[in-house]
Amino acid sequence: MNDLTSQEAIRRMVQRWLPSYPVPAHRLHIHTDTSDFYNVDYNDVVILGQRPYLIRHNAKEGRFGLEDEVKFWVKSAVDLSNGHRKIIKLVFYERFMSHIGDIEFECFRSPKKEARILELVAGHKNFMHGHAIKDEKDNIIRILDFISGKTLAHHIGSIAMDHETYFYQQFPDIFNRFIECVEAIRFLHEHGERHGDIRRDHILIDRQTATYRWIDFDFNYRHRENIYGYDLFGLGNVLVYLAGKGDVLIPDLRGNAHPWLDIIDESDLNIVFRNRVVNLRKLYPYIPESLNRILLHFSRGSNRFYDHARQILCDLEQVRWDS
Template identity: 60%
Template sequence: MTTPYPSQELLRTLCKPWLASLSPQHVFRMYTDTSDFYAIEYGDILLLDGKPYLVRHNAKEGRFGLDDDVKFWVKRAIDLQDGQTRIIKLVFFERFTANIGGIPFECFRSPRKEARILDMVRGHPHFMQGFWVLDDRDNVVRIIDIIYGQTLSAMIQDIRADHETYFHRQLPGILDRYIACVEAIAFLHEHGEKHGDIRRDHILVDQDTRLYRWIDFDYNFLHRENIFGYDLFGLGNVLIYIVGKGDVLIQDLHEKNRALFDAIRPEDVNIVFNNRLANLKIGFPYLPKRLNDMLLRFSKGSTVFYDTIGQFLDDLRESRTDLVG
C-alpha cells in the first residue's frame, strides 16, 4: 500500500519553525523507502507510517572520544506532528568477528532484534525508549526518544578528584546506579535477549533522573557455548573503567610511573584490550580484595569467567558491601 504524500504547502507550513529562510516555492524531497540512507539529507522529509519527519543531520559516533565518525544510517529529525526531536535509525547491515580470550564471536547488526527489545523494554527506566515501523520496502525503522545527558564515560572523566577521593566519595553511588543498570541487562537475559554492544558510551546518564540508561542494542552475536558471553565481557570492561576512574593505560604508566609499570605482569592486563590494566589493585592498593577479584575475571591471566549475569550480579552486590557510603 502506497503512503499518501502530504502537500508541499502543508510541509512548508509545518517546517517553517525549523527552516527560517524557507522559500515559498521550496520543494521537499520525500522518502517512504529508506533503503538508500546516504541519499537522505538535511531538509528532506521521511514519511513513516503516515507521519512526516524533517531530517536535520546525521548522528555521529562518540566512541573513544572520536566525535567525527558520521553514522549516515542514523538521522536526527523533527517529528512534524508534535515538534519533538527524534533519533531515526535506518537499516544498516554490518558484520564482523570479535575475539575475546581466544573465543570468537560473530557479530552483526539486527534491526529486528532492536525492534523486539524496544517493545520488550517499553516503560523500563533503564533503557532508551521508542517504537518501530516498516517503510514501504519493509525496512525496520526505529524511532527513538532522545535522552538528554552525558555518557557514563564523559561523566566520570568530568569528576575533578584524585582516585582515592573518588573511590571513597563517588564510587559507592556510581556502583549503586551501575548495579541497577546491570539488573536491566539481566532482565533482557531472562527473556532470552542480549544487548550485544555493551560499552561505557552506550550508557547515558539521564540529566533529569540521573538514572543510567542503555542505548543502541541493534548488535547481535552468535556463539554456541554461551549466548550471553559477549554481554558479560562488556559489563566487566565497564566495571574496570568505573573502578579505575577511567582507563589505566599501560603506555601512560610507562611514561609517568615506571615503578608501577615494572610491577605489571602480562596476566595483569585486560583480556580484550591489552593496553589497559585490569589488576587495578597494583595501582590502587586500597581497593577491596573482592572487588579487585572481580576485575581479575576480565584479565589476561584469568582461567575462570562468568557464565551468567546472575553470577556477575551476586559478586558485584557483595563487593559493594565492602565500600563505605
C-alpha cells in the same frame, strides 16, 4: 500523498514547531523509501506511518577516537506531528569477527533484534525507548525518543579529582547506578536477549532523572558455548573503567616511566585489550578485595568467567553491602 504529508501541510508544521527554522524555498525532498540512507539528507522529510519527520543532521560515532565519524544511517529528526525530537535509525547491515581471548564471536547488525528489544523494554527506566515501523519497502526503521544527557564515559572523564578522592566520594553512587545497568542486562538475558554492544559510551545519563540508560542494541552475535559472553565482557570493561576513573594504559605508564610498571605483570592485564590494567588493587590498595575479585574475572590471568548477568550481579551486590 495525503493532506497531512503534502508539501503545504509539512511547511505549516515546520513553521508551527520550529518557528525560527528557515524552511527551504525549494520543493522539499520527501522519502517513503529509506533503502539508500545516504540519500536521506538535511532538510529532507521522511514519512513513516503517515507521520512526517524533518531530518536535521546525521549522528556521529562516539567511540574511542572516532568522534568525528559520521553515522549516515542514524538521523536526528523532529516529529512534525508534535514537535518532539527523535533519533531515527535506518537499516544498515555490517558483519565482522571479534575475539575474547581465544573465543571467536561473529557480530552483525540486526534491525529486527533492536525492534524486538524496544518492545520488550518499553517503560523500563534503564533503556532507551522507542518503536519500530516499516517504510514502504519493508525496511525496519527505529524511531527513538531523544534522551537529553551525556554519556557515562564523558561524565567520568570530566571529574577533576584524584583517584582516591573520587573512589570514596563519587564512585559509590556511580557504582550503585551501574548495578542498575547490570540488572537491566540481566532482564534482557532472562528473556533470551542480548544487548550486543555494551560500552561505556552506550550508557547515557538522563539529565532529567539522573538515571543510567542503555542505548544502541542493534548489534547481535553468534557463539555456540556462551550466548551472553560478549555482553558480560562488555560489562567487565565498563566496571574496570569506572573503578579506575578511566583506563590505566600500559603505554601511558611507559611514557612516564611510572613505578607501577615494576609491579604489573601479564596476568594483570585485560584479556582482550592487553594494554589495559585490570588488577586495579595492585595500584589502588584501598579498592576492596571483593570488588577486585570481580575485575579479575576479565584479566588474562583468570580461569573463571561469568556465564550470565545474574552471576556478576550477585557479586556486585556483595560489594555494595561491603561498601
